[in-house]
């Protein structure tokens with residue numbers, strides 16, 4: 014339990030699956046699931062696990078995923094296997110992924126009891142680009158949309174905020190014509206993936222004025238970011254009055270990101286968490302982008318501490334990936350000397366334009382609430398099965414996990430081959446992704462970060478059918494269910510795709 018500034022206790026539930034970091038998406042691909050494991054290991058070594066409840070997430074079923082995605086699309090995702098991927102070469106040019114076998118399936122999972130938490134964290138979630146029938150930007154299934162759909166069963170208005178450097182296009186598109194979800198995205202705009210998120214994109218039909226886009230230029234720093242984030246969000250909260258908040262904490266907006274071009278420090282990034290938390294509403298915190306993985310781990314560890322109202326020292330504790338954090342071995346990062354191309358005039362002008370739009374909103378639009386549909390994930394049956402992934406992992410068990418050599422021993426150097434894929438899968442060209450335009454020139458720099466990742470094949474031999482099977486090591490799918498004090502049920506599904 015953490016004590017908020019208001020003196021009320023905040024309960025934080027944290028979701029993590031130890032298998033997540035085992036996915037490897039190929040040499041040079043900027044998206045590295047290993048970053049989730051690095052984050053987890055770092056926050057464990059800071060002792061943060063003692064202050065929150067840790068759960069293993071539930072795996073999503075196809076049925077759960079079609080709550081948003083089209084049946085055909087999910088069927089397509091499920092139908093691809095390593096042995097038949099050549100038959101799908103045309104589609105695979107757009108979406109390089111696969112899944113097979115029997116396991117998009119949820120492991121036996123019970124939803125946690127409702128009204129149990131104030132803040133839920135899933136750093137493996139936040140894949141904001143996936144569309145209803147299309148993969149995009151390393152995302153196949155949009156966990157955020159699915160989570161919000163669950164929230165809408167209990168909440169009249171849900172606020173979605175996106176501080177990833179890329180526009181939160183998939184989430185915006187899903188809720189573009191409704192006033193039940195307001196989407197607010199702060200992102201780099203102009204010759205940058207995914208190309209959407211213009212200031213003038215404000216929603217349509219009933220959703221007009223319920224999409225908010227803050228286009229930014231290169232080099233925004235902490236001071237400028239705070240000077241726009243707080244007033245915009247204060248106005249949004251005043252006008253919209255949501256009863257639940259989803260915050261996508263993409264860490265590619267940090268200074269020095271492999272694909273990014275902003276200049277935020279971890280403290281500056283975390284100010285957004287701190288600020289949204291201060292409204293004392295049920296808060297779902299998700300990951301997202303983040304391609305300089307040592308900084309992703311630093312950032313999400315620190316933001317976990319912020320959620321817990323706990324201060325942690327700048328000196329990093331020893332951890333399984335300690336060598337990644339050299340030469341300084343500190344938690345916090347310094348901004349670079351890059352130019353902030355967002356002048357005060359520019360930022361002020363955009364802010365005023367957004368305020369004008371926000372003033373068009375009726376205060377807190379009401380909706381007619383209907384009978385609550387069935388939850389996507391059923392509550393825990395009380396089954397004591399040790400393998401129940403939704404069961405809380407006890408601290409003792411967690412300590413065991415920390416000590417478990419096997420779990421964290423896969424940190425061989427990528428350069429030496431290690432456990433990397435031995436089979437030479439033909440690379441399939443993708444449609445544009447976050448990495449296409451931005452990643453290539455920075456690819457080399459990122460190679461050193463690919464340490465310690467199993468290949469799909471070595472992984473699958475250990476964990477047959479535990480996760481979605483991958484073609485070219487490409488998919489991860491998980492689902493999280495948690496609850497807040499207001500009866501929130503959150504479903505978080507994750508589909509990563511890596512090259």
Ligand SMILES: [Zn+2]
Pocket residue numbers: 177178179263265301302303447
């Ligand atoms: Zn991003």
